[in-house]
Amino acid sequence: MRDQFHEDLDQISDQLVELTRLAGSAISRATTALLDADVHLAESVIEADRKLDEIRVELDNRSIDLLARQQPVATDLRIVVTAMHMSSDLERMGDLARHVAKVARLRTPDSAVPPQLRAHIVQMGQVAEAIVAKCGSIIASKDVVAAVALDKDDDAMDELHRQLFAALLDENTSWTRNELLDLTLIGRYYERFADHAVSVARRVVYLVTGEYDGALDREDEEDERGADDLPGLARRVG
């Protein structure tokens, strides 16, 4: 039989997985709402974000309660603190999906995404869905190899983000200012969504190995790699 501490930890882990499921559903539905200019779907995403926020608060309270009752030290203590950081990342992913839904709602009956960029946004949505689904599996399985491999999905998202900026700046295209502003922000929402997923995966690596694999916030790493932030593309194509 497992002791109380480990049973509590299992519950926390289950709630983290539930948060990945909700964030995945949110980004998937937000993408559809955006592409189909579906105001009801957009509103349901915005409304559903409350549930995510509630679970995050519950999870934090449960973690604090666990610290108070069980007084864990060393690795056990780090596990609980790390779970709180993970729930913060996952809540933020829900917020970002909500932002996408709000742009969708704002533009109905039109879609915020012009026809030429639909396929591109479909791809960004798919990468976001895949990365958060993998996040859930990684939390459940504590699979360090899968966690490290998540960087590849994030690289794919970064590349899609770069391509989106290039398309927005391509002199052979013409976009309205609304389209330019909407898509600049939408691009950033998807990209940050993937960054937070990587951050969650790295916290799993840390829990298992005791070492962080790289920077905590994926975005911070771009400095190290010498890559510019994405408006950097502007210099080349603008």
Add this chain to the structure above:
Amino acid sequence: MRDQFHEDLDQISDQLVELTRLAGSAISRATTALLDADVHLAESVIEADRKLDEIRVELDNRSIDLLARQQPVATDLRIVVTAMHMSSDLERMGDLARHVAKVARLRTPDSAVPPQLRAHIVQMGQVAEAIVAKCGSIIASKDVVAAVALDKDDDAMDELHRQLFAALLDENTSWTRNELLDLTLIGRYYERFADHAVSVARRVVYLVTGEYDGALDREDEEDERGADDLPGLARRVG
């Protein structure tokens, strides 16, 4: 004489104040770099962000160490956990200042900010500086009244953000696409900077009163107030 626990807490509080000082210096210098197209200043902001990240890691380790050694419960436990959340907000504010600096660096020898918008960006920089300076005082003094009043500064930032979008979408103006993309992102960086400051202030309120005054993430509140996200302006002026 104070006991060890409270001495440790004082050190944590001092480090949080130090983080506000560094974040304030970062956003102030990033704004100057942006307006003056000063590549060296921009690079010094980008470089200095490491210091902020280091202090945040140190602060988290100190907090975890404190939990392990002192095994606080009830309010004392919540103080330590809340300090960790605050350091996360402050580190993110440093990241956002770094993003502004990176846009500045990218556009040199030109400024990313066209002459017509200089005064506006100066104002956004000033509000950002003021809000993070107040944050530092609030952490040091635990002044709940000042913490609640910080919402006013954030309202001012939101209004500046709205005006920036309105200017970008105003049909009587002409901007290059680079300018539109840069300023869309820059506007968001300043606005998020202020949101995180409000979040820090609300955590102080929570520590003193045991109650959060409003949503944890200021951004989330806009839903409650029925206000749209800022691209919302687009419908009216675009």
